Amino acid sequence: MNYLVIPDKFKGSLTANEVIKSITNGLQRVDKSSSVKSILASDGGDGFLEAVACKIMVQKIYVDTVNPLGDKLRAYYLLNKDTKTAYVELAKASGLELLKAKERSAKNTSTFGTGLLIKDAIKKGATNIYIGLGGSASTDAGMGLAAALGYSFVNEDGMLLNPIGDNLSKVFKIERNATVTILNRIKFYAVNDVDNPLFGENGAAKVYAKQKGATEKDIESLDKGLEYFNSVIKHSLLLDHSFVPGAGAAGGTAYGLKTFFNAEFISGIKFLLELAEVPKILKSNKIDYIVTGEGKIDSQTNNGKLVKGVVDLANQYNIPVVAICGKLDANEADLNVMGLNNVLEIYNPKKGVNYSINNAAKLVEDGIFNFFSASRRKTQKKVKVSNIFTKFNIF
The missing domain is CATH 3.90.1510.10 (Glycerate kinase, domain 2)
Incomplete structure (x- = not known):
């Protein structure tokens, strides 16, 4: 499998580089032979x-x-x-x-x-x-x-x-x-x-x-x-x-x-994805999945945030996107408008926000591992909007 990883930071817990590392670790736990390319990007804000x-x-x-x-x-x-x-x-x-x-x-x-x-x-x-x-x-x-x-x-x-x-x-x-x-x-x-x-x-x-x-x-x-x-x-x-x-x-x-x-x-x-030559990468490489994410996915995500830009670009090449976030505050209709079909949330309401913030690196890695392990077993090809805990019970 060939993956392209383009996340934003998880504000208050992980830098974009740290998110990339956690996602990459999760993907390689599923299959060490996988090809994982990563791009450090930003929507013009922090980073x-x-x-x-x-x-x-x-x-x-x-x-x-x-x-x-x-x-x-x-x-x-x-x-x-x-x-x-x-x-x-x-x-x-x-x-x-x-x-x-x-x-x-x-x-x-x-x-x-x-x-x-x-x-x-x-x-x-x-x-x-x-x-x-x-x-x-x-x-x-x-x-x-x-x-x-x-x-x-x-x-x-x-x-x-x-x-x-x-x-x-x-x-x-x-x-x-x-x-x-x-x-x-x-x-x-x-x-x-x-x-x-x-x-x-x-x-x-x-x-x-x-x-x-x-x-x-x-x-x-x-x-x-x-x-x-x-x-x-x-x-x-x-x-x-x-x-x-x-x-x-x-x-x-x-x-x-x-x-x-x-x-x-x-x-x-658009500026930073073009600067990073992402369109060129998508044209010249077979990418099976793009993995993105940010600290919180909500209605503001659709107003020009990095995740939305990644989804729009991926759609041009018919590449599925998996997004992982600290907190999901959008309903299925909102996510459909954004073009997001696969959303994973690391927040566990039973353990609180501080737990998610303090353990974000491991939670992101485990979330990605569980999702793609399930996909690989073909027990779940897509996750419609959803809380990763109820789908995979990672805790």
């Missing part, structure tokens, strides 16, 4: 730089910057001097994982630190900048990033505003310094992992702000702030990108990149 570094000759550039709350931080981006191309991962300076649970606050955080990384890349000669979005801690519509690169946001009294989500609704005037014109020669690419608009029921605040520490009151306030901020943009810059698919990515950072820097939106999944 973006690692996926790029696997395929492109780049230099790691460390910079003194700040975290989402403005505290000092040392982070890095990647630079290819020959092509004058920089690769920046928003999560490195503006990511949720940089904050303790009690520090998380969608209304008090900013993307300013990511802007400082981009600023350094431009100083070092980069004229093409790819920004991997995902895993953000803020809902500031990219205001912080723009502030780091020469924009100023002023309230009605003429006071300079701190570029955080809570101040979106206080912006009265947008100013830019002379250096902003230099940015016209820079080509920005927002490597996007979702399709959400800026505001509204499916917007940045209402879908993602809760996981960033926002209360219900905060969410309503942020959503109104995003809508108001867009009205200021329409009035002052005569632009409205609020409902461009993906504008709501990373708390609206994608919107800010497009509005202030004319960034092109590109699919993170």
Whole structure:
């Protein structure tokens, strides 16, 4: 059997590389003669730089910057001097994982630190900048990033505003310094992992702000702030990108990149799968199964996440996909829309979430082993949606 393994990370428990190792171990326990190829990929969120570094000759550039709350931080981006191309991962300076649970606050955080990384890349000669979005801690519509690169946001009294989500609704005037014109020669690419608009029921605040520490009151306030901020943009810059698919990515950072820097939106999944030459692999090799996965498979998976991208690509070549996840929070109808017929879940409700997190590597390996052992015995060729525990009783 020939397998291609392309998982995302299991946030909070396993890196993508660790997931690959567990899946590979499970497959080789079934049959040591199996051919297992693996791809380190990302949907543009956490792990973006690692996926790029696997395929492109780049230099790691460390910079003194700040975290989402403005505290000092040392982070890095990647630079290819020959092509004058920089690769920046928003999560490195503006990511949720940089904050303790009690520090998380969608209304008090900013993307300013990511802007400082981009600023350094431009100083070092980069004229093409790819920004991997995902895993953000803020809902500031990219205001912080723009502030780091020469924009100023002023309230009605003429006071300079701190570029955080809570101040979106206080912006009265947008100013830019002379250096902003230099940015016209820079080509920005927002490597996007979702399709959400800026505001509204499916917007940045209402879908993602809760996981960033926002209360219900905060969410309503942020959503109104995003809508108001867009009205200021329409009035002052005569632009409205609020409902461009993906504008709501990373708390609206994608919107800010497009509005202030004319960034092109590109699919993170497509970009990285092509970078890893996955289509070429599928054309030139007989692959029996593709195995993918992520920490949680739910309705958001269908909004441009890695698993969805892998499934869509596999369908082009009629290759079956098996997905394994930490937690499955989608019904059969949802999974049918995603094109997922084989889903394995390692979460055991009798043992709790912490057990799954602490033992994820072994659980993934055992889950894969049990599924493919059963398939090999032809007792179960496909698993329609399902909890791996009830199917295989692996505990």
